[in-house]
Amino acid sequence: MATDPALLAHIRDLFAGLGPISTGRMFSGTALYVEGDVMFAAILGGTVWMKSDDSTRAQFDAAGSRPFSYMRGSGPREAASLMSLPDSAMDDPDEAMQWARLSLAPARDAAIRKRAQKARKLARPQAER
Template identity: 60%
Template sequence: MAVSEEVLEHALDLFRDLGRIGTGRMFSGVALYVEEDVMFAMISSSDVIYMKTDPQVQGQFEAAGSEPFWYTRGGDRKQVTSLMSLPDSAMDDPEDAVIWARLSLGPARAAAEKKRAEKARKAARKARQAG
């Protein structure tokens, strides 16, 4: 099942104050990016908006009633606590949604930096092997 166009447009509207937002595929949903490669949120194929978290901010999401992203593989339910649902209070309130998005930017930037560093290591390793 794909993300509905209506939910994608709603999410882009909720987070418009963050600036230019890019999109890309993630799992069976859509990832939302700022600053080119900083994935701060995703929309699942069930049209739920999930925000990037880490152990430092996860508790704040849980306290607001957020649930972790999960999927099923091989009959087993896998939980991804680095993605927590956008609190219900923010679903129709762009100001509140942006507050949660800004909270997600720290973990999102850290994850993007880690990914960039890994790409750089792989490129350097490949260059050494080629040279």
């Protein structure tokens, strides 16, 4: 299912304080990027998911957020690297920005790891690729 354009516009407005936001396809939804390749949030299944890691998980848990989950052949899987944006933030730009700023550190760390992985892959001899 594609992301509802009205929801995407609303989310872009909520996070406008981060600066220019670009988007890309992610599964059947939309990934939200700042600073070029820093994916700080995604819209999947009508829910906004914020980038998270061990340093931010407790704050998301305390706010009632839940981890992204999906089905695999072996059963349900959880991806705690994406936590739901608390419902209260959907209509409160100030609160939404607090969550977006919290998500930036894990998002930047993930982008750094992804860039390094890409560089290693490009550095391998053609025969190994």
